[in-house]
Amino acid sequence: PRTVRLSPNFFLLQTLPPNSLTQPSITLTLQSSPLGDILIHPRGRSAINCVSCLWPKSADGTVLIPYNLSSGYSQQQVSLFQNSLQEFHTLTCIRFVPRTTEKDFISILSTGGICASFIGRIGGEQQVYLDSGSCMSRGTIQHELEHNVHRSDRDDFVTIMTQFISPDKIGNFDKMDTNNVGLEYDYGSVMHYPGNAFSNTSGQATIVPKPNPSIPIGQRIGLSPLDVSKINRLYQCDDSGLLLNSANGTVTSANYPSTYPNNSTSVWLIRTPSGQVSLQFIAFDVQFSTDCVSDYIKIFDGPSKASPVLLDRTCGMGLIPQLISSTSQMLIEFVSDTSITATGFKATYTSVQCGGAFYAPGKNFTSPGYPAAYSPNMNCIWKITAPAGYKISLTLHDFMMESAPNCIYDSLSIYDGADTSSVLMVKYCGTKSARTFNSTGNAMMLNFISDKSFQYKGFLASFVFGESLGSTIHKQM
Ligand SMILES: *[C@@H]1O[C@H](CO)[C@@H](O)[C@H](O)[C@H]1NC(C)=O
Ligand SMILES: *[C@@H]1O[C@H](CO)[C@@H](O)[C@H](O)[C@H]1NC(C)=O
Ligand SMILES: *[C@@H]1O[C@H](CO)[C@@H](O)[C@H](O)[C@H]1NC(C)=O
Ligand SMILES: *[C@@H]1O[C@H](CO)[C@@H](O)[C@H](O)[C@H]1NC(C)=O
Ligand SMILES: *[C@@H]1O[C@H](CO)[C@@H](O)[C@H](O)[C@H]1NC(C)=O
Ligand SMILES: *[C@@H]1O[C@H](CO)[C@@H](O)[C@H](O)[C@H]1NC(C)=O
Numbered sequence: 486p487r488t489v490r491l492s493p494n495f496f497l498l499q500t501l502p503p504n505s506l507t508q509p510s511i512t513l514t515l516q517s518s519p520l521g522d523i524l525i526h527p528r529g530r531s532a533i534n535c536v537s538c539l540w541p542k543s544a545d546g547t548v549l550i551p552y553n554l555s556s557g558y559s560q561q562q563v564s565l566f567q568n569s570l571q572e573f574h575t576l577t578c579i580r581f582v583p584r585t586t587e588k589d590f591i592s593i594l595s596t597g598g599i600c601a602s603f604i605g606r607i608g609g610e611q612q613v614y615l616d617s618g619s620c621m622s623r624g625t626i627q628h629e630l631e632h633n634v635h636r637s638d639r640d641d642f643v644t645i646m647t648q649f650i651s652p653d654k655i656g657n658f659d660k661m662d663t664n665n666v667g668l669e670y671d672y673g674s675v676m677h678y679p680g681n682a683f684s685n686t687s688g689q690a691t692i693v694p695k696p697n698p699s700i701p702i703g704q705r706i707g708l709s710p711l712d713v714s715k716i717n718r719l720y721q722c723d724d725s726g727l728l729l730n731s732a733n734g735t736v737t738s739a740n741y742p743s744t745y746p747n748n749s750t751s752v753w754l755i756r757t758p759s760g761q762v763s764l765q766f767i768a769f770d771v772q773f774s775t776d777c778v779s780d781y782i783k784i785f786d787g788p789s790k791a792s793p794v795l796l797d798r799t800c801g802m803g804l805i806p807q808l809i810s811s812t813s814q815m816l817i818e819f820v821s822d823t824s825i826t827a828t829g830f831k832a833t834y835t836s837v838q839c840g841g842a843f844y845a846p847g848k849n850f851t852s853p854g855y856p857a858a859y860s861p862n863m864n865c866i867w868k869i870t871a872p873a874g875y876k877i878s879l880t881l882h883d884f885m886m887e888s889a890p891n892c893i894y895d896s897l898s899i900y901d902g903a904d905t906s907s908v909l910m911v912k913y914c915g916t917k918s919a920r921t922f923n924s925t926g927n928a929m930m931l932n933f934i935s936d937k938s939f940q941y942k943g944f945l946a947s948f949v950f951g952e953s954l955g956s957t958i959h960k961q962m
């Protein structure tokens with residue numbers, strides 16, 4: 486093995502047949518490996534490490550990158566693409582905006598059978614290939630978009646196993662001349678290639694992290710905290726957002742348990758590697774004001790402040806009920822005004838594989854996998870919250886779980902309130918016919934538990950909100 490310093494962007498150039506990418510003014514060269522994804526401008530590498538590779542900064546501190554999405558994506562893929570932009574918008578000053586007439590822009594194309602980008606801003610229309618068949622995951626979309634934002638770089642030491650790399654692929658491992666903005670090497674970067682990149686021997690790694698070969702590399706879940714820091718340093722963005730991307734962790738207000746600063750806004754984006762985010766507050770003490778106009782916390786069910794609200798402006802003291810996002814992303818916003826501060830908050834988060842929190846009706850939900858059998862050892866919580874003054878009418882349309890006296894093995898418990906301290910309306914198991922349960926307040930909680938043996942199809946439930954359930958619903962939402 487040969488030890489080299491390298492950047493995550495080691496690549497090999499291969500000229501494709503001229504008609505394989507139709508670009509009238511620029512002859513593109515790019516590698517054919519599905520792992521390689523850098524498009525090279527004919528000006529060559531020397532044109533890459535330059536200040537003008539950055540996109541210009543607007544007077545308001547944001548950096549606009551106009552994009553045009555080709556028509557080759559499904560509605561679901563367009564949503565995924567837009568969702569993938571949100572982490573940049575929430576955590577950095579980069580703003581991908583639909584192109585109107587801007588001269589410099591990125592053109593997102595669904596053709597080509599590849600995932601590939603230029604590096605930095607090259608001027609004019611620059612193409613980004615996101616094949617609609619193989620490139621549409623958040624991590625891959627963010628990887629390709631991040632190429633357009635900057636030069637990926639950062640030095641470190643990994644061992645390159647040249648004995649598994651064919652001679653014509655060795656150029657992929659050239660170190661590029663780069664600007665590492667003073668940050669440590671990031672094994673967890675969404676820009677890093679996986680350990681088997683360009684290997685010519687099945688099962689043999691070409692990139693081995695040092696000193697610990699088992700450090701994971703090549704993730705495509707999404708931006709890493711250092712990817713975010715890097716963009717923010719390079720573009721000198723105000724740094725008020727923190728990305729938390731572990732499966733579990735703790736989040737506290739600044740200086741906790743000392744007083745949080747006056748006049749500040751912070752956001753934390755929690756993105757667990759899989760599943761959904763469950764957030765449990767341990768402490769909460771935020772300056773009280775009527776309608777929380779002064780200091781407050783607000784929590785969103787998704788990656789941006791445009792996502793549905795999980796917890797609206799909250800202030801004062803006391804405990805906030807457990808929150809569960811409907812996806813792997815949850816955003817916390819914390820705002821303080823210019824006077825009076827308190828100790829703030831501390832919360833822990835974990836990734837859960839099932840469950841949910843609903844704030845609007847009209848959504849059916851099921852046990853995991855329904856109508857296929859649920860998995861063993863599940864513990865899922867769903868919380869339904871209606872607006873103040875409304876009640877919840879929950880219907881179980883279909884129900885089949887393992888039967889046992891007192892439902893000691895598998896069960897669904899329905900509580901008339903936000904948590905397990907509320908009145909237990911029913912604990913169900915076995916096979917039941919359709920039935921409706923009405924809350925007395927504006928919250929309801931369901932807890933689904935399965936043990937290690939005997940799995941069935943589970944349940945299908947739906948719910949509506951009404952002002953006065955049990956008699957007549959005056960106003961149904
Ligand atoms: C954007 O893409 C659409 C669909 O491919 C195309 O018709 C349109 O001309 C493009 N617009 C711009 C501004 O490039
Ligand atoms: C893999 O690469 C090594 C080193 O370049 C080379 O000696 C070997 O023949 C290659 N193996 C295959 C199967 O191409
Ligand atoms: C948190 O995650 C780590 C691994 O990332 C795991 O070892 C640990 O058990 C988890 N803790 C909880 C409470 O889930
Ligand atoms: C609050 O902070 C902003 C910028 O962070 C600053 O412009 C403003 O003067 C501050 N206000 C007070 C009252 O300190
Ligand atoms: C916030 O401002 C108030 C006066 O407006 C001051 O008494 C307090 O010490 C400040 N808190 C912090 C943490 O700076
Ligand atoms: C929810 O499930 C019920 C029963 O299967 C069905 O009648 C209803 O259309 C479903 N509603 C939605 C919004 O999917």
Ligand SMILES: *[C@@H]1O[C@H](CO)[C@@H](O)[C@H](O)[C@H]1NC(C)=O
Pocket residue numbers: 878921922923951953954955956957958
């Ligand atoms: C719950 O409310 C619905 C809607 O008003 C009503 O039809 C139903 O009879 C109520 N069920 C019970 C058990 O009170």
